[in-house]
Amino acid sequence: EVVLTQSPGTLSLSPGERATLSCRASQSVSSTYLAWYQQKPGQAPRLLIYGASSRATGIPDRFSGSGSGTDFSLTINRVEPEDFAVYHCQHSDASASWTFGQGTKVEMK
């Protein structure tokens, strides 16, 4: 079973700064099945990135994903006030089961 480890646990930033979030897999995974979600307090997660680097419908282009193998990242260029949230990475395996990282909280400095 793949274990996903996200870092840092919390990222403190000011609006306008760049956020770089990391997701490391315990073994090499296909980038096709690596996704990122945003979750705000009291809300359900929202799909941001799928296939490691493709933005979901309606996601602003300040969000970008990259990576392969065991190392993946989510970058938010020029963080907006509405971007302060928790971000989860997720992997889907061949049996359709999912694994999530523990989440990274992006908070306002």
Add this chain to the structure above:
Amino acid sequence: QVQLVESGGGVVQPGTSLRLSCAASGFTFSIYGMHWVRQAPGKGLEWVAVMSYDGSNINYADSVKGRFTISRDNSKNTLYLQMSSLTTEDSAVYFCVKKAAGGISGPGDLWGQGTLVTVSA
């Protein structure tokens, strides 16, 4: 309106059972795989179970295997999660999630608002 609406959560005692429902609307429910994902208060996301569009493929997290049963009624556009032998560790918000189009594996592109299950004596 494209949405998923969960129901059936509540406060139950340890060892009892509960059935969650997820009503889908605004899309062709019968052609998509569906998942249940849960989130304990203040914790991360934990995948629970998946069922393929036609019910032929089912998989469960080890933590719920043998206790939870996922099912669906495509004629009613509804996904279910039957939970039994509940413990305090099962207390969480339960989300139903539509799998994005294409293949067996892949992310979830539509989430319900969640239903809260609290297991307490």
